Amino acid sequence: MIHTEKLCKRYGGHTALHGLDLDVGKGEFFGFLGVNGAGKSTTINMLTTALSSTSGKARVCGYELDHANEIRQRIGVVYQGNCLDDMLTVRENLMSRAYLYSTDSAAIRKKLSEISSLLDLGGYIDRRYKTLSGGMKRRCEIAAALMHSPQLLFLDEPTTGLDPATRTDVWETIEKLRKATDMTVFLTTHYMEEAAKADRIVIIDKGRKIAEGTPFELKERYARDTLVLYPKQGDEVGRDENGVSDGNSVRISIKDTISALPMIEKYKAFITGFEVIGATLDDVFLRAVEENK
Numbered sequence: 001m002i003h004t005e006k007l008c009k010r011y012g013g014h015t016a017l018h019g020l021d022l023d024v025g026k027g028e029f030f031g032f033l034g035v036n037g038a039g040k041s042t043t044i045n046m047l048t049t050a051l052s053s054t055s056g057k058a059r060v061c062g063y064e065l066d067h068a069n070e071i072r073q074r075i076g077v078v079y080q081g082n083c084l085d086d087m088l089t090v091r092e093n094l095m096s097r098a099y100l101y102s103t104d105s106a107a108i109r110k111k112l113s114e115i116s117s118l119l120d121l122g123g124y125i126d127r128r129y130k131t132l133s134g135g136m137k138r139r140c141e142i143a144a145a146l147m148h149s150p151q152l153l154f155l156d157e158p159t160t161g162l163d164p165a166t167r168t169d170v171w172e173t174i175e176k177l178r179k180a181t182d183m184t185v186f187l188t189t190h191y192m193e194e195a196a197k198a199d200r201i202v203i204i205d206k207g208r209k210i211a212e213g214t215p216f217e218l219k220e221r222y223a224r225d226t227l228v229l230y231p232k233q234g235d236e237v238g239r240d241e242n243g244v245s246d247g248n249s250v251r252i253s254i255k256d257t258i259s260a261l262p263m264i265e266k267y268k269a270f271i272t273g274f275e276v277i278g279a280t281l282d283d284v285f286l287r288a289v290e291e292n293k
Contacts, residue, residue: 076145
């Protein structure tokens with residue numbers, strides 16, 4: 001669905017994207033990660049034909065970037081900010097968006113019914129957009145991006161600035177959508193936990209790709225789990241494993257959770273308890289950035 005070769009974007013003397021190579025397959029949930037300013041939105045703007053590239057090649061849905069109309073017919077985009085009209089109802093917003101791509105009123109009404117059912121819009125479809133909560137507005141933004149049945153959905157930091165409850169609501173909507181369709185989803189985010197369910201992830205930093213793989217592969221490559229032992233009074237444990245003590249517990253870096261078992265067995269007579277803390281994508285990101293400075 002997406003293929004790029006040495007894709008580059010420069011603004012005067014500043015290079016925002018350095019020779020990016022990407023491949024995203026049909027039906028894939030692809031995570032594109034990086035901090036603010038890493039080049040995520042620049043990449044999306046080029047792939048959605050809103051911004052021209054400086055050099056390199058790219059195909060989206062089988063078309064080169066200069067075939068903008070063909071690409072736009074086949075993609076949907078949910079931007080960081082809300083784009084729908086405050087004064088229109090949800091129904092009016094979705095219908096007007098659909099008419100940008102088709103004049104078949106019967107087909108549009110049928111699609112509206114399908115999207116409304118899929119994303120649970122029925123309870124507020126005739127309410128003005130401006131009266132909706134943050135989570136409901138984001139759900140409508142996703143619905144608008146689906147009204148022309150795109151093959152590829154871009155989600156450009158869809159939960160930025162939202163409170164935790166609203167973020168959960170948005171992600172429940174996205175998960176429901178993914179289960180109901182075979183749509184390719186391209187997600188950009190700087191919330192590492194949001195990409196944990198992605199099939200594959202690319203991490204970029206300062207416009208360069210610094211890591212790629214499945215979440216499991218990246219954790220194996222860049223992060224380690226931690227075994228925390230709680231010693232009995234006066235006992236010292238973990239010295240043989242280079243454990244780090246804070247006076248109350250000893251933290252030992254381990255390759256994976258299975259590696260904790262022999263250590264627990266070794267020290268079980270000298271501890272009151274233990275826990276194993278799994279590596280996260282935040283750990284992966286920080287380590288990948290550090291290694292690529």
